[in-house]
Amino acid sequence: MPELPEVETVRRALDRRVRGRVITAYRVGRPAFNRPIPTRALSRLKGSRIESVERRGKYLILRLSRGWDLVCHLGMSGSISFDSVEENHVRFRFTAGGRIVKMHDPRRFGRVGCALPKLGPEPLSAGFNADYLLGALRGRSAAVKACLLDQAVVAGVGNIYATEALYHAGIRPQRRAGAVSRAEAARLCVEVKQVLRRAIRMGGTTLQDQAFKDPEGRPGRFSLRTAVYGRKLGACGHELKATNRPISGRTSLYCPVCQR
DNA sequence: CCTATCTCCTGTAGGC
DNA sequence: TGCCTACAGGAGATAG
Numbered sequence: 001m002p003e004l005p006e007v008e009t010v011r012r013a014l015d016r017r018v019r020g021r022v023i024t025a026y027r028v029g030r031p032a033f034n035r036p037i038p039t040r041a042l043s044r045l046k047g048s049r050i051e052s053v054e055r056r057g058k059y060l061i062l063r064l065s066r067g068w069d070l071v072c073h074l075g076m077s078g079s080i081s082f083d084s085v086e087e088n089h090v091r092f093r094f095t096a097g098g099r100i101v102k103m104h105d106p107r108r109f110g111r112v113g114c115a116l117p118k119l120g121p122e123p124l125s126a127g128f129n130a131d132y133l134l135g136a137l138r139g140r141s142a143a144v145k146a147c148l149l150d151q152a153v154v155a156g157v158g159n160i161y162a163t164e165a166l167y168h169a170g171i172r173p174q175r176r177a178g179a180v181s182r183a184e185a186a187r188l189c190v191e192v193k194q195v196l197r198r199a200i201r202m203g204g205t206t207l208q209d210q211a212f213k214d215p216e217g218r219p220g221r222f223s224l225r226t227a228v229y230g231r232k233l234g235a236c237g238h239e240l241k242a243t244n245r246p247i248s249g250r251t252s253l254y255c256p257v258c259q260r
Numbered sequence: 261c262c263t264a265t266c267t268c269c270t271g272t273a274g275g276c
Numbered sequence: 277t278g279c280c281t282a283c284a285g286g287a288g289a290t291a292g
Binding site: 002003006035058073074075076077107109110117149151158159160161205229248249250251 | 283284285286287288
Binding site: 031034035075076077089105106107108109140141142146248249 | 262263264265266268269270271
């Protein structure tokens with residue numbers, strides 16, 4: 001579920017609620033995540049103070065006292081709640097400053113205590129610009145959308161926002177990355193930033209089934225504003241099409257009229 | 261290195 | 277109604 005705007009929404013809530021608090025207890029769910037939480041990560045938790053909560057791409061990073069970090073990823077279906085009575089799919093929980101923080105994850109794809117992989121620039125940073133993107137796409141035969149989804153190219157973009165940004169940039173998702181012109185790369189860069197900023201402002205995307213809720217239990221409101229994703233007609237009014245083959249394993253919608 | 265495919269899970273929607 | 281299949285917003289491993 002969560003892409004950059006959803007993770008950022010969670011980060012802000014976590015930072016507001018548990019920053020400066022000391023972790024007094026934790027519990028691993030049964031079953032826990034698909035990937036076990038390393039014991040060396042758990043052994044550091046108790047007694048550590050949460051100095052801040054940060055984000056890199058789709059990863060949450062709890063900066064702990066004594067210089068330790070706890071890196072978390074919400075996977076495809078993960079969410080976080082505070083002091084909730086909900087016990088379904090709780091894979092990990094901790095208590096900080098008397099507040100109980102639960103990580104829910106039905107599909108168990110999430111991870112806690114993992115290492116941060118090699119990631120491309122933050123899409124909202126100055127380092128993600130036309131020059132950079134053009135260089136990253138140059139010479140590649142993969143679909144431009146596959147490159148946007150590649151976290152080593154740019155960190156935090158997933159299927160929803162890649163779909164939206166390509167639509168606004170007028171580029172078909174299946175276009176060979178190396179065939180994206182300089183002007184198009186510049187446009188794409190701007191649209192990625194814009195769609196992410198808008199989604200953060202709206203508190204993330206909520207779709208019908210796996211409804212994203214922030215840790216305060218509020219749904220995201222971005223679904224009201226998607227132009228392509230989850231729609232039959234684009235914002236332009238044209239009928240949307242799916243690419244013949246999925247890209248990076250994801251179904252990919254586009255407007256055959258507006259996107260080239 | 262690059263690219264495409266498979267896989268880890270569970271829940272849900274839609275077809276019959 | 278129930279059963280079955282396909283699919284879901286991620287990403288690491290692997291094979292070519």
